[in-house]
Amino acid sequence: MYDVIVVGGGPGGSVAAKRCAQGGLKTLLLERKKLPRDKVCSGMVMGPWAQDIIQQEFGPIPREVxxxxxxxxxxxxxxxGVPPQVIACKTPLAWRKNLDFWMIQTAQQDGVEIWDGAKAMQVNQKAGACTVTMIQGKTTQELESKFVIGADGSASAVRKSLFPLLKVQYSVPMRECYDGALDLEKDYFHWFFPKYRPRPRFGLNHKGDCFLIEGSGIKELRNEIIQILAEYGFNPKSKAIWKDGCLIPRLHEALITGAFSPAQGNILLIGDAAGLLFPITFEGIGTALKSGILAADSVARSLKEGRAAAGIYLRELKPILKTIRRLHAWNKKLEQEATKGGAELSKALKAAYRETLKVA
Ligand SMILES: Cc1cc2nc3c(=O)[nH]c(=O)nc-3n(C[C@H](O)[C@H](O)[C@H](O)COP(=O)(O)OP(=O)(O)OC[C@H]3O[C@@H](n4cnc5c(N)ncnc54)[C@H](O)[C@@H]3O)c2cc1C
Incomplete structure (x- = not known):
């Protein structure tokens, strides 16, 4: 019997598990993939939540990460047709494989038991205990704990167990990685809006000796990407050295209206599993970390106060939901500004991105 089982070894899972173990709780973290594992992400540690929490909980990010x-x-x-808008904002950059492995190893040093290649299939709760059915290799096991923290990302099995009727729409961002460099500032993340609308968009950034083109719109924008990037030296005949993609759950409306509350009893959802990515930038490392801390602290309070963790956690989550509501409202404003022309759209985009990136 564990005190806490955390499902998922991303930033949210690592920080939640680490904090539970530091609080003296017997904590197991299950990660579906073999570690170190990669994650489709630009790898920018964006905004004060991500940067401050990493510094406080894990220490300075090692240079080799x-x-x-x-x-x-x-x-x-x-x-x-509009001069690029610049938002100055110092942002650590990493491959997620390295960043997340460093965080999970730090959690392990603090007493978290970690099983990789261990996939949670189903989670249940009955009188005072949670059960997690998981498969590791060919072995299926049923594990027991007092609490479960679902940190298992966008297609969360924990969320599906808790809310089987919740209908989730997903966007499908893709990444393409190319050798070399373009004639664009390497120390900036570049957001392109070729249709004079907030969406579809694509992103471009350099990492080491390669560059990445990414976003949900890259299939639809293929011709625009070739045309725009040719200006910066992109050879339309060049082939990506690798490509990948993933899902992003679109749960903002459901979170804002309260149609979806990401917790029940002693099972709490955090990060992408809870749909907590920020609107506009769709950054989610900071919200995963922040909600991971809130979940771990709600577990500690639940044990102390003898009441279910969900009520405590959902209350603590309110400031994050308020921020999501405020940033979500930008989508409508951006669409309105887009109808006025490129210059207005560009100005509004700058304001929206600035506000999202500075969220504390
Ligand atoms: C293209 C793209 C670019 C992005 N760029 C940025 C960025 O630059 N900065 C930023 O802040 N955010 C970015 N994001 C968002 C960010 O990647 C996520 O919000 C963040 O990773 C969420 O962290 P998490 O801990 O909630 O989940 P994840 O990091 O997704 O971790 C979930 C973990 O759970 C594991 N898992 C899944 N199912 C199971 C299961 N059944 N059993 C056990 N384990 C399971 C997974 O293998 C994974 O390791 C980007 C997203 C995309 C798609």
Missing amino acids: LVDPHYLSGHMIHVP
Whole structure:
């Protein structure tokens, strides 16, 4: 019998498990993939939540975890025919494989038991105990714990167990990685809006000796990407050295309206499993970390106060939901500004991205 089982070894899972173990709780973390595992992500540690929590909980990010140029100077917004808008904002840059492995190893040093290659299939709760059915290799086991923290990302099995009727729509971002460099500032993340609308968009950034084109719109924008990037030296005949993709759950409306509350009894969802990515940038490392801390602290309070963790956690989550509501409202404003022309859209995008990136 564990005190806490954390499902998922991303940033949210690592920080939640670490904090539970530090509080003296017997904590097991299950990670579906073999570690170290990669994650489709730009790898920017964006905004004060991500940066401050990593510093406080894990310490300074080791240099070997970062990838060249180590720190971005900020973001650039490109709307055709309008000079690029620059948002200065120092941002650590990493491959998620390295960042997440460092965090999970730090959690292990603090007493978290970690099983990798261990996939949670189903989670239940009955009088005073949770059960997690998981499969590792060919072995299926049923584990027991007092609490479960679902940190298992966008297609969360814990969320599906708790809310089997919840209908989730997903966007499908893709990444393409190319050898070499383009004639664009390497220390900036570049956001392109070729259709004079907030969406579809694509992103471009350099990492080490390669560059990545990414976003949910890259299939739809293929011609625009070739045309725009040719200006910066992109050879349309070049082939990506690798490609991948993933899902992003679109749960903002359900969270804002309260149609979806990401916890029940002693099972709490955090990070992408709870749909807590920020609107606009769709950054989610900071919200995964922040909600991971809130979940771990709600477990500690639940044990002390003898009441279910969900009520405590959902209350603590309110400031995050308030922020999501505020940032979500930008989507409508951006669509309105887009109808006024490229310059207005570009200005509004800068304001929206600035507000998202500075969220504390
Ligand atoms: C293209 C793209 C770019 C992005 N860029 C950024 C960025 O630059 N900065 C930023 O802040 N955010 C970015 N994000 C968002 C960010 O990647 C996520 O919000 C963040 O990883 C969420 O962390 P998490 O801990 O909730 O989940 P994850 O990091 O997704 O971790 C979940 C873990 O759970 C494991 N798992 C899944 N199912 C199971 C199961 N059944 N049993 C056991 N384990 C399981 C997975 O293998 C995974 O390791 C980006 C997302 C995309 C798609």
